[in-house]
Amino acid sequence: MTATMLASKPIVQKFKEGIQKDVEDLKLKGTEPMLATVIAGWDGPSKAYALSKEKTCHALGINFSLNVYDHNVTEDRLLDAIATLNEDGSVHGIMLELPLPKHIDSYRVTSAIRPNKDVDGITPENRGLLLMGKLDKALLPVTPLSCLTLIESSEVDVAGKNVAIIGRGETVGLPLTVLLIKRSATVTVCHSRTKDLDDIVRHSDIVVAATGQAGLVKKSMLSAGQVVIDAGISVLPDGKITGDVENGASEVVSYLTPVPGGVGSLTVMLLLRNLFKAIGLQNGRARI
Amino acid sequence: MTATMLASKPIVQKFKEGIQKDVEDLKLKGTEPMLATVIAGWDGPSKAYALSKEKTCHALGINFSLNVYDHNVTEDRLLDAIATLNEDGSVHGIMLELPLPKHIDSYRVTSAIRPNKDVDGITPENRGLLLMGKLDKALLPVTPLSCLTLIESSEVDVAGKNVAIIGRGETVGLPLTVLLIKRSATVTVCHSRTKDLDDIVRHSDIVVAATGQAGLVKKSMLSAGQVVIDAGISVLPDGKITGDVENGASEVVSYLTPVPGGVGSLTVMLLLRNLFKAIGLQNGRARI
Numbered sequence: 046m047t048a049t050m051l052a053s054k055p056i057v058q059k060f061k062e063g064i065q066k067d068v069e070d071l072k073l074k075g076t077e078p079m080l081a082t083v084i085a086g087w088d089g090p091s092k093a094y095a096l097s098k099e100k101t102c103h104a105l106g107i108n109f110s111l112n113v114y115d116h117n118v119t120e121d122r123l124l125d126a127i128a129t130l131n132e133d134g135s136v137h138g139i140m141l142e143l144p145l146p147k148h149i150d151s152y153r154v155t156s157a158i159r160p161n162k163d164v165d166g167i168t169p170e171n172r173g174l175l176l177m178g179k180l181d182k183a184l185l186p187v188t189p190l191s192c193l194t195l196i197e198s199s200e201v202d203v204a205g206k207n208v209a210i211i212g213r214g215e216t217v218g219l220p221l222t223v224l225l226i227k228r229s230a231t232v233t234v235c236h237s238r239t240k241d242l243d244d245i246v247r248h249s250d251i252v253v254a255a256t257g258q259a260g261l262v263k264k265s266m267l268s269a270g271q272v273v274i275d276a277g278i279s280v281l282p283d284g285k286i287t288g289d290v291e292n293g294a295s296e297v298v299s300y301l302t303p304v305p306g307g308v309g310s311l312t313v314m315l316l317l318r319n320l321f322k323a324i325g326l327q328n329g330r331a332r333i
Numbered sequence: 334m335t336a337t338m339l340a341s342k343p344i345v346q347k348f349k350e351g352i353q354k355d356v357e358d359l360k361l362k363g364t365e366p367m368l369a370t371v372i373a374g375w376d377g378p379s380k381a382y383a384l385s386k387e388k389t390c391h392a393l394g395i396n397f398s399l400n401v402y403d404h405n406v407t408e409d410r411l412l413d414a415i416a417t418l419n420e421d422g423s424v425h426g427i428m429l430e431l432p433l434p435k436h437i438d439s440y441r442v443t444s445a446i447r448p449n450k451d452v453d454g455i456t457p458e459n460r461g462l463l464l465m466g467k468l469d470k471a472l473l474p475v476t477p478l479s480c481l482t483l484i485e486s487s488e489v490d491v492a493g494k495n496v497a498i499i500g501r502g503e504t505v506g507l508p509l510t511v512l513l514i515k516r517s518a519t520v521t522v523c524h525s526r527t528k529d530l531d532d533i534v535r536h537s538d539i540v541v542a543a544t545g546q547a548g549l550v551k552k553s554m555l556s557a558g559q560v561v562i563d564a565g566i567s568v569l570p571d572g573k574i575t576g577d578v579e580n581g582a583s584e585v586v587s588y589l590t591p592v593p594g595g596v597g598s599l600t601v602m603l604l605l606r607n608l609f610k611a612i613g614l615q616n617g618r619a620r621i
Binding site for chain 1 (some may be wrong): 440456457458459460461462463464465466467470492493495501503507508510511514517518519520521522523524526527528529533536
């Protein structure tokens with residue numbers, strides 16, 4: 046048996062069409078949507094991510110504002126930058142590239158983003174709305190949304206299913222846990238201190254791996270019928286990109302996301318969908 | 334074998350002593366701590382809860398402000414009341430008795446409480462800080478804190494333990510899930526759609542029941558060595574108060590919280606501890 050691959054490509058295409066329509070509708074109403082990114086340190090992966098977003102935005106007719114600061118930027122300077130973007134009515138979404146340099150209080154800068162422009166879903170207010178189940182009012186973090194979208198693309202109904210989430214990070218594991226519980230999955234959150242990982246994975250209908258440890262989820266733990274979402278990204282010594290799930294898993298499970306071409310490849314589209322949700326929230330369709 | 338009962342009484346006594354010391358220290362510095370409650374509808378359980386808090390506050394030298402509104406109060410009137418308490422420097426904690434009457438948008442009123450006075454931990458900001466693991470900056474909801482305190486009173490270390498939380502509500506189940514994951518427990522969240530409840534409970538080291546369904550957790554699911562926290566409260570037809578755990582469970586498990594005298598009896602003390610944390614936050618020991 047070979048797994049059906051849950052690739053992001055067809056979903057990206059569908060989302061693009063929706064976003065293009067949203068852009069046209071907004072422009073007819075006189076609004077030019079704009080995403081702003083703030084980057085401290087113009088090097089490493091942040092640069093590549095930002096340029097990729099810029100390219101996608103331009104292709105879809107969305108304005109893009111690139112705010113690049115030196116790696117030595119002060120916290121106050123970053124806070125000023127965010128305050129300016131908060132007040133600028135032509136900016137609809139603010140994306141702060143993480144991680145920030147070590148001398149910056151990441152929590153303080155993150156929290157300064159106005160919640161209804163927080164398209165990456167990282168402010169306490171948006172995290173709180175998620176935990177409270179106020180999903181219509183919240184801007185949700187995009188990687189958990191990507192995992193959820195890919196699970197749903199398998200057409201397996203998550204309600205009542207046993208889900209193992211491996212990884213309890215703030216970016217993926219914890220917010221996804223809440224999203225899946227709200228959809229009536231029975232969720233077990235596993236991590237480095239979990240004693241029965243094999244057993245828990247074996248008894249799960251859906252497995253989400255989000256640890257960044259290449260090959261942590263062994264083929265031997267998996268079986269037919271399972272949906273496996275690989276949200277891990279590691280770079281091997283030979284430069285190849287790989288996920289948390291061991292090679293060969295596709296020979297045993299029913300659905301599997303590829304790495305690359307799975308979870309990560311959907312996030313920019315979900316960020317842009319958040320941008321349109323943010324515009325709705327800014328136009329008074331919710332309190333914040 | 335008979336379970337060791339994890340009663341709240343000795344913990345309440347210890348907490349009282351700590352609080353009395355905090356009150357004295359604050360008064361020496363010229364601060365008279367004050368808790369304010371807001372009640373819409375002076376009847377039902379809210380009245381009893383409020384009067385019980387008033388009595389405890391007075392016994393401990395804490396000022397108490399009782400703000401009672403008619404069941405027909407308008408949303409704007411409640412929002413005004415909260416705005417006034419937010420601005421009043423002599424008020425350090427605001428406790429809104431829930432549930433509110435049906436014609437009130439509970440989310441809107443809840444969110445109006447200033448986060449650093451939100452001693453019940455119900456605002457989006459405090460929920461978000463919890464999900465982000467910023468526990469030092471957050472005012473946490475008291476019932477999950479009570480469950481955690483009782484688990485810890487068993488002296489069982491939760492790190493690496495399998496925990497089943499039965500109930501995914503916003504008041505207990507979800508916030509407790511996050512708290513226990515942060516303490517390195519492997520947590521499975523169960524609810525009405527869970528298909529293998531018996532099996533999950535059986536394989537757990539710690540079981541927390543928070544459904545409000547009397548006797549949902551059967552003695553037959555439980556076994557020696559387990560710590561069982563009963564956060565359910567139901568009133569039986571004969572007027573007796575009972576929990577979610579079937580009678581007789583104490584004959585099989587190792588630790589069990591009584592109902593009454595367990596989780597519920599600790600919450601007022603935890604609310605008052607939150608009041609002192611709130612005073613710290615208001616004095617600039619954190620951002621909010």
